[in-house]
Structure formats: structure tokens, C-alpha cells
Amino acid sequence: MNVKHLNNNSKESSCKVTNDICLPDSDLPRVVIIGGGFAGLALIEKLKHKEVQVVLFDKNNFHQFQPLFYQVATSALEPDSIVFPFRKQFKGYKNVVFRLAEVEKIQPSSNTLITSKGKIHYDYLVLATGTTTNFFGMDSVAQNSLGMKDIRDSLNIRHMMLQNLEQAAITCDDDVRDALTNFVIVGGGPAGVEMAGALAEFCKYILPKDYPEYPSSIMNIYLIEANDELLSTMSDKASSKTLKYLKDLNVKILFNESVSDYDGSQVSTKSGKKILAMNLIWTAGVKGQFPKGLDEKHVVKGNRIKTDSYLKVEGSENIFAIGDIAAMITENTPKGHPQVAQTAIQQGKYLGESLLKLMKNKHIEPFHYKDKGSLATVGKRKAVADLGKFKFAGYFAWLLWSIVHLLSISGFRNRLMVGFNWAVSYFTYEKSNRLIIRNFKPQTVSQQTKLKIDNKEEVENITR
Numbered sequence: 001m002n003v004k005h006l007n008n009n010s011k012e013s014s015c016k017v018t019n020d021i022c023l024p025d026s027d028l029p030r031v032v033i034i035g036g037g038f039a040g041l042a043l044i045e046k047l048k049h050k051e052v053q054v055v056l057f058d059k060n061n062f063h064q065f066q067p068l069f070y071q072v073a074t075s076a077l078e079p080d081s082i083v084f085p086f087r088k089q090f091k092g093y094k095n096v097v098f099r100l101a102e103v104e105k106i107q108p109s110s111n112t113l114i115t116s117k118g119k120i121h122y123d124y125l126v127l128a129t130g131t132t133t134n135f136f137g138m139d140s141v142a143q144n145s146l147g148m149k150d151i152r153d154s155l156n157i158r159h160m161m162l163q164n165l166e167q168a169a170i171t172c173d174d175d176v177r178d179a180l181t182n183f184v185i186v187g188g189g190p191a192g193v194e195m196a197g198a199l200a201e202f203c204k205y206i207l208p209k210d211y212p213e214y215p216s217s218i219m220n221i222y223l224i225e226a227n228d229e230l231l232s233t234m235s236d237k238a239s240s241k242t243l244k245y246l247k248d249l250n251v252k253i254l255f256n257e258s259v260s261d262y263d264g265s266q267v268s269t270k271s272g273k274k275i276l277a278m279n280l281i282w283t284a285g286v287k288g289q290f291p292k293g294l295d296e297k298h299v300v301k302g303n304r305i306k307t308d309s310y311l312k313v314e315g316s317e318n319i320f321a322i323g324d325i326a327a328m329i330t331e332n333t334p335k336g337h338p339q340v341a342q343t344a345i346q347q348g349k350y351l352g353e354s355l356l357k358l359m360k361n362k363h364i365e366p367f368h369y370k371d372k373g374s375l376a377t378v379g380k381r382k383a384v385a386d387l388g389k390f391k392f393a394g395y396f397a398w399l400l401w402s403i404v405h406l407l408s409i410s411g412f413r414n415r416l417m418v419g420f421n422w423a424v425s426y427f428t429y430e431k432s433n434r435l436i437i438r439n440f441k442p443q444t445v446s447q448q449t450k451l452k453i454d455n456k457e458e459v460e461n462i463t464r
């Protein structure tokens with residue numbers, strides 16, 4: 001049976017209804033990209049309007065701007081300001097096709113992919129699948145805490161937080177109220193630090209307005225870090241300034257501590273500390289995610305895929321990996337490149353250019369990463385910046401952070417919305433409306449509702 005559909009040039013063509021994914025007819029080489037994150041999008045920008053057919057698969061129909069997830073979680077921004085639909089992004093890109101599907105398996109011997117919606121053949125395959133939260137095998141933590149690797153995670157954090165604050169107003173039990181209003185963030189990297197700063201500002205500026213029945217001191221924010229410093233990948237100056245900024249915001253920081261267990265209401269650390277908290281946000285690690293089918297010998301630490309200096313998966317001629325999932329292991333980069341947006345963007349751009357050269361049998365240079373520096377913000381008007389030799393902190397670092405992030409967001413409307421929200425918040429400290437529009441149910445509701453604080457003396461009250 002034949003069905004009619006429109007191809008990219010709006011001319012009608014026909015294709016057979018099979019298990020295959022329906023695509024526009026094309027004689028051009030087909031580059032299939034799995035994942036429309038920073039890396040996948042940068043690659044598509046280089047391949048658009050070129051003599052290739054580009055097919056993007058993503059399990060979402062939108063690109064996510066992960067660096068601002070914490071602002072959605074703390075109600076500073078609405079989710080549609082930082083996610084952007086692929087179909088809008090590719091408007092007018094005649095050689096680019098988007099298909100909403102999860103890729104489940106790669107079959108390198110036949111150059112095919114098995115997806116949740118059917119099969120597809122590729123000439124070149126690019127894995128740009130990024131990472132997912134790594135709970136390091138701790139099932140109790142995975143089940144009861146929330147990661148921050150997806151816009152849905154951010155919304156879950158937001159709803160968990162607002163519901164728990166409302167529940168705290170209802171309960172008369174002091175210990176239960178403490179648990180409901182205590183927040184533990186695990187991981188002192190950029191995501192953890194930014195989340196802690198934003199929560200602390202919520203506590204300082206929003207809590208007294210929205211919940212006048214509570215003193216600000218009711219909300220305790222703990223940041224647990226396994227090393228002896230925050231932002232360990234940045235300079236000492238950035239680490240020490242960040243520590244000061246967070247302390248000024250009353251965040252309680254526990255160094256050289258790691259979480260060993262979490263039952264939904266009590267956090268246990270390896271050294272034996274216990275913290276009552278029904279809000280645990282996990283930013284302590286990520287691991288690569290990619291479909292089945294690749295030889296295990298190409299998978300290295302962090303579940304990343306080992307590539308050569310041209311981002312080609314070893315042992316293959318036409319499979320490449322870029323962004324967080326790729327570990328380009330060389331003498332200069334024995335652990336691969338840092339898993340940050342800049343790496344993903346640079347690798348996407350590089351691979352776009354080199355694929356076009358490869359198809360024309362032209363010479364290709366190996367990939368070289370240019371470190372453009374690092375930025376992290378700690379609450380409003382304070383940030384730290386490491387830009388080569390220049391290391392600075394404070395208001396100008398925050399201004400730079402704001403400009404860089406604003407310009408990096410996809411879509412004019414999104415930039416406008418974020419800019420507007422930030423401007424309002426700058427002058428008023430007000431954030432967007434804090435609505436509970438869906439009922440977030442923690443997986444272990446039963447444990448939470450029957451919170452027994454019969455071991456109160458064991459629960460350490462860590463002082464500020």
C-alpha cells in the first residue's frame with residue numbers, strides 16, 4: 001500500500017507503509033543524528049542547506065537549555081522560556097528532517113537503527129545523546145531524590161518544593177515541618193552551587209512574602225560536596241568566592257561528605273551524619289546514555305564512547321560521537337574533554353565541516369578544543385568567572401554570565417521572555433507565579449507520610 005506525503009521541498013512523493021520510518025525521497029547521503037542537544041544542533045547548523053539529507057531523532061520534540069534548569073526549578077523562569085521546538089528551529093532547512101522517536105538499537109553491520117517508531121538506514125551516524133543522572137548505584141537515592149537533567153526534573157523539583165512548603169503550613173509537628181522545609185543539594189559543581197544560591201534567595205526574598213506564617217530560618221539549605229572545595233574544575237579564587245557567597249546566603253556546606261542512603265525523609269552520609277529533609281536534589285554526577293548495539297570495548301569511564309581525534313567511534317568508519325557522550329582520548333586529553341556546552345558546540349561545528357570534507361575526500365584536521373573559560377552564578381548579582389588569565393568575581397562576572405546565557409538561548413521569543421523575567425526580578429526580586437499545577441508524587445509517598453522521627457537524637461542538627 002502506498003501513502004502520499006509531502007517531502008521537504010513540498011512536492012508530493014510516495015512511500016511504502018512498512019516498519020521503516022517514512023522520510024522524503026532523496027539521493028543525497030543520509031546523516032542520521034541521535035540527539036538535538038547543543039552538539040546535535042551545532043552540527044545541524046553546519047549541515048543545513050548542504051548536499052546531505054539530515055535526519056534528527058530525539059525522544060523530545062524540543063531542545064533543552066540545561067544551564068537554566070535551576071531557574072525553572074525555583075520558579076524564576078517558566079519552562080517554555082528555555083526549551084525550543086525542533087520544528088520551529090528547522091523552519092526553512094530544506095534538507096533537515098526531524099522525527100520524534102527514541103533510538104533503541106544501533107546495527108552497525110547493516111547501517112540501520114531500530115527506533116521506538118520503526119527502522120531507518122543511515123550512511124553516517126552521529127551519536128549526540130548526552131548524559132543522564134548518575135546515582136552511582138544507590139537505589140534508595142535514585143528512587144527518593146530528584147536529579148536535574150531534564151525539564152521534567154526541574155518541574156518536579158518545583159512542585160516538590162511548593163507542595164512541601166504548603167504541607168509544612170498544615171502540619172503542627174515541628175519535626176515533620178523541619179523535614180518538609182529542609183533542602184539538601186548534593187554536588188558542589190556549577191549545577192549544585194547555582195541551585196543552592198537560587199534556593200537561598202528564594203528563602204530570603206520569596207518565603208517571607210508568600211508564607212508570612214514562617215520565619216525565614218525555617219528553610220535550611222544544605223550543600224553536600226565529596227571534595228574539600230566547591231567548583232573544583234574552576235580556579236581557587238572562584239571556589240573560595242563561591243563559598244563566601246553561599247555562606248553569606250546562609251547555605252550550610254558540608255565538605256568531604258558523601259550521601260550513602262536516603263529514604264525520602266532522612267539523608268544519611270558516609271561519616272554517619274543524618275539530616276531530616278524531604279527535599280533532596282542530586283547534582284553529583286552524570287553518566288553517558290546511548291542506544292544498545294555498540295561494542296562494549298568502545299565504552300570508557302562515565303559510560304562515554306571512546307573516539308579518535310576526528311570524533312569517529314573506534315573500529316567504525318561511519319559512526320561518530322560528539323558532546324557529553326564522546327570521550328576523545330588522546331595524550332593531551334586522557335579523560336576526554338570537559339562535559340560542558342562549549343565542548344558540545346565546538347564538536348558539533350567541527351564534525352559538520354569534517355563530514356562535508358569526508359564526503360568529498362578532502363583532508364581533515366583533528367579536533368582541537370578552545371577553552372573559552374567558565375562562569376557560574378551564585379544568586380543574583382554575584383558570579384565567578386575564569387577567563388584564561390582573568391579570574392574575577394562579583395557584579396561584573398554576574399553581568400557577563402547573564403549576557404552569555406541570554407545570547408545562548410535558542411529563539412528570539414525565548415530570549416525576550418528570559419530577559420524580561422530577569423529584568424523584573426533584578427528590580428523587584430519577584431519571580432514568576434508559583435503555581436502548583438500538577439500533583440508531584442514522590443515515589444515513596446508512604447514513607448513520607450508515615451515519617452517517624454523516633455530516632456531524633458541521631459539526627460544531627462548541623463549548625464550554620
Ligand SMILES: Cc1cc2nc3c(=O)[nH]c(=O)nc-3n(C[C@H](O)[C@H](O)[C@H](O)COP(=O)(O)OP(=O)(O)OC[C@H]3O[C@@H](n4cnc5c(N)ncnc54)[C@H](O)[C@@H]3O)c2cc1C
Nearest residue numbers: 035037038039058059066067102103130323324339340341
Ligand atoms: C543542571 C545543568 C546545568 C548545566 N550548566 C552548564 C553551564 O552553566 N555551562 C555549561 O557549559 N554547561 C552546563 N551544563 C552541561 C551542558 O548542558 C552539557 O554539557 C550539554 O548539554 C551537552 O550537550 P549534548 O548535546 O552533548 O547533550 P544534551 O544537551 O544532553 O542533549 C542530548 C539529547 O539527546 C536526546 N537523546 C538522548 N538519548 C536519546 C535516544 N536514545 N533517542 C533519541 N534521543 C535521545 C535527549 O533527549 C537530548 O535532547 C549543565 C548541565 C546541567 C544538567
